[in-house]
Amino acid sequence: MVTATNAYNKRMDGRNFDELREIEAKVGVVKSADGSAMFKIGDTIAIAAVRGPRDLYPRFMQNPKGGILRCSYNMMSFSVDERIRPGPSRRSREITLVTENALMPAVDLSEFPNSVVDVFIEIVQADAGTRCAGICAASLALADAGIPMRDLVCAVSVGKVGGKILVDLNKYEEDYEDGSSDMPVAFLPRRNEISLLQLDGGMKKEEILNALELAKKSCVEILEVQRNALMGKYKNG
Amino acid sequence: MGLIIKEKEFVIPGDIVAEGIDYLPAGGVFREKDKIIAGQIGIVSVDNRLIKLIPLTGIYKPKAGDVVIGQVVNISFNGWSIDMGFSNLALLSVRDATSEFIERKSDLSRYFDFDDYIVAKISNVGKGNLIDLTMKGHGLMKLRDGMLIDVSPSKVPRIIGKQGSMINLLKDLSKCQVHVGQNGKVWINGDNCEKLIEAIRVIERESHISGLTEKIEKLLGGR
Numbered sequence: 001m002v003t004a005t006n007a008y009n010k011r012m013d014g015r016n017f018d019e020l021r022e023i024e025a026k027v028g029v030v031k032s033a034d035g036s037a038m039f040k041i042g043d044t045i046a047i048a049a050v051r052g053p054r055d056l057y058p059r060f061m062q063n064p065k066g067g068i069l070r071c072s073y074n075m076m077s078f079s080v081d082e083r084i085r086p087g088p089s090r091r092s093r094e095i096t097l098v099t100e101n102a103l104m105p106a107v108d109l110s111e112f113p114n115s116v117v118d119v120f121i122e123i124v125q126a127d128a129g130t131r132c133a134g135i136c137a138a139s140l141a142l143a144d145a146g147i148p149m150r151d152l153v154c155a156v157s158v159g160k161v162g163g164k165i166l167v168d169l170n171k172y173e174e175d176y177e178d179g180s181s182d183m184p185v186a187f188l189p190r191r192n193e194i195s196l197l198q199l200d201g202g203m204k205k206e207e208i209l210n211a212l213e214l215a216k217k218s219c220v221e222i223l224e225v226q227r228n229a230l231m232g233k234y235k236n237g
Numbered sequence: 238m239g240l241i242i243k244e245k246e247f248v249i250p251g252d253i254v255a256e257g258i259d260y261l262p263a264g265g266v267f268r269e270k271d272k273i274i275a276g277q278i279g280i281v282s283v284d285n286r287l288i289k290l291i292p293l294t295g296i297y298k299p300k301a302g303d304v305v306i307g308q309v310v311n312i313s314f315n316g317w318s319i320d321m322g323f324s325n326l327a328l329l330s331v332r333d334a335t336s337e338f339i340e341r342k343s344d345l346s347r348y349f350d351f352d353d354y355i356v357a358k359i360s361n362v363g364k365g366n367l368i369d370l371t372m373k374g375h376g377l378m379k380l381r382d383g384m385l386i387d388v389s390p391s392k393v394p395r396i397i398g399k400q401g402s403m404i405n406l407l408k409d410l411s412k413c414q415v416h417v418g419q420n421g422k423v424w425i426n427g428d429n430c431e432k433l434i435e436a437i438r439v440i441e442r443e444s445h446i447s448g449l450t451e452k453i454e455k456l457l458g459g460r
Contacts, residue, residue: 146295
């Protein structure tokens with residue numbers, strides 16, 4: 001058992017430091033949407049639905065040069081131990097914004113002037129890393145909806161817990177007493193670009209560079225899961 | 238160099254289909270430096286030097302010459318706005334709507350009213366997705382009675398079949414009137430509609446399985 005003064009030598013759930021939690025992805029879970037996906041990583045479950053491209057109102061938001069991407073991130077009230085108040089919050093506004101910026105370089109909406117693509121992300125169950133799970137689900141849902149894309153987006157959180165660099169923190173590790181920093185990263189694997197980078201806590205320069213390498217390596221694993229999920233729906237149909 | 242993913246292989250967005258400058262990107266793929274990259278979920282199709290994707294998903298992309306089924310959503314002074322399931326509305330101008338003489342300032346709802354469904358042909362797709370429709374042509378008309386069902390636009394070629402073989406089979410065996418729009422809207426009218434809807438759903442679901450024609454014949458009780 002790990003005590004409060006110990007370094008974090010072994011992970012709570014017995015994983016290696018560079019090991020992701022178990023991932024499950026499924027495409028086409030929301031029948032009424034144009035595209036949808038479920039992404040589950042450990043105990044975190046995100047569902048994303050895409051509608052559009054469709055007409056955009058109010059009219060002043062329309063862009064005649066190309067369509068716009070509009071995201072919405074929401075945690076369901078039962079997704080965490082203590083009920084959270086439904087509806088938008090400061091936190092969900094922030095995550096909506098960073099999700100939009102993380103997905104933007106991957107989609108190409110120049111074919112759809114004056115229109116909008118809506119992405120709705122719902123967190124059904126939360127155990128840390130919800131924004132990353134949301135981005136992974138949203139990228140699958142966009143591909144399922146047939147939106148022209150330059151690349152898929154994979155996202156994972158890396159961090160430093162008790163002095164150790166590790167990938168895919170769970171809630172216990174995020175709240176670790178002896179210091180924990182958590183850095184969500186969204187990655188475009190083919191273009192080798194990072195589209196989301198936030199840091200909660202403190203890390204040295206070398207630690208950040210090591211963590212980024214670890215994140216890139218893990219994102220390639222996530223890409224394989226995403227590819228299999230898309231194949232599962234379309235390869236035989 | 239050359240093709241990296243073979244013809245008829247499945248690709249997801251971001252897959253590198255070909256390298257080098259030997260190939261040209263057509264629909265569904267794009268070029269980035271010396272690579273041709275898939276931009277959609279689809280199946281690779283190579284025609285000489287052209288690489289394109291047969292999309293497996295996505296909304297209908299209008300093309301000049303396509304026959305579509307749409308709904309009147311707005312009437313303006315010089316025509317009708319038609320919703321055909323695309324992100325932008327299409328315009329049917331008075332000039333292209335009918336061969337009758339329509340007097341200036343006359344009430345256009347006499348011809349096509351709000352919520353009417355029409356079969357029309359796309360005459361032109363301009364920049365900024367300005368789409369012009371025409372009603373002048375064989376089989377283009379206003380739809381009365383009947384019902385409309387939605388299918389995936391990527392499955393429409395299977396419902397029509399080679400040189401219209403499948404749609405003629407559906408019409409003959411069900412004794413129903415059928416109109417298929419390229420935008421994934423199918424209008425049917427007749428007494429035996431339930432069987433026909435079932436048959437269309439089977440085509441949509443099992444479009445890749447061979448022996449589909451026999452299955453449809455059996456389902457509709459053909460000889």
